[in-house]
Ligand code: HEC
């Protein structure tokens with residue numbers, strides 16, 4: 513009898529990839545029921561911020577760094593953020609950690625590259641950043657030298673973050689918008705801050721700064737050349753005419769009657785969003801649905817290297833069964 517080799521169809525392979533990603537992510541987002549409330553909140557926020565996605569190497573110890581983060585400037589390796597005293601943040605004070613998250617400054621005063629989405633994390637409150645700090649100090653300390661960055665000239669010039677900051681960065685904690693509900697403000701805080709959605713969904717200017725006026729209006733992810741659709745224009749992913757429940761389902765599970773997400777959004781869902789409470793997911797959905805429509809085509813990417821490639825139409829990323 514002939515034994516047939518089982519070849520999973522491509523979508524099955526994808527499902528496996530997603531499941532494996534989910535497993536890895538779950539390893540980083542372990543529930544911490546027994547720890548104090550601050551630790552639990554810190555762990556939750558670390559999930560909301562998907563810190564593990566960049567700071568954990570595939571198959572590596574949680575938050576032990578080493579994962580290559582592609583950026584238009586070259587490859588930046590996410591450093592270790594475990595509490596090891598020599599190679600991690602073990603000697604960092606809460607203030608030093610706040611300086612990194614809120615101001616983009618490392619403990620030795622050097623400026624960090626915005627491949628670390630601190631332009632979003634700057635919106636986090638001090639109490640929330642302190643909770644993340646407490647949580648990271650509770651994870652297993654791992655000793656291993658950080659991988660040096662391989663930035664290309666002129667981006668390896670140490671004053672680049674300085675120029676970038678002067679042009680584009682203003683540290684500021686999220687302030688509740690008056691006249692909006694608590695739920696809406698919670699959603700805005702999570703989307704703009706920890707969720708760092710604009711890191712992918714917003715077009716970039718030179719030097720990789722997010723275009724402020726077209727926030728969440730779609731953008732080409734540098735190097736990966738993967739287009740993250742506009743979340744404001746109804747012609748693309750625009751969520752204006754979606755039911756809140758459908759947006760929430762997409763965020764929480766990656767699947768909704770309107771669309772299904774793929775890598776890299778699938779990684780965001782599995783590493784981060786699926787672990788968030790239904791109340792917070794709903795708040796994010798309410799905020800996203802309220803975003804003003806922006807029918808203008810998103811400005812092109814000004815990233816070196818990205819310009820040569822035309823972004824794939826977002827519609828080609830949609831599964832045929834759910835195409836609108
Ligand atoms: C998109 C990838 C990415 C995500 C998500 C991310 N980081 Fe990072 N992070 C980096 C990179 C890359 C660097 C190094 C930047 C540099 O070398 O200038 C960094 C640097 C840091 C530093 C400074 C470390 C040092 O030694 O100076 C801290 C602290 C940090 N991240 C904490 C966090 C926390 C906490 C979260 C989640 C809330 C997080 N990061 C999420 C990519 C990321």
Ligand code: HEC
Pocket residue numbers: 703707708709710711712713733738739740741743748749750762763770771772773774775776777778780796800829830
């Ligand atoms: C690492 C980059 C990245 C981050 C961070 C990210 N996204 Fe995405 N997102 C994408 C890409 C790429 C797509 C398009 C591919 C797809 O639909 O799976 C997408 C698709 C989506 C869609 C589906 C639109 C549709 O109709 O198909 C929604 C909704 C969405 N993102 C919301 C969010 C929210 C909310 C956040 C923040 C919590 C976020 N994204 C963070 C890259 C990202």
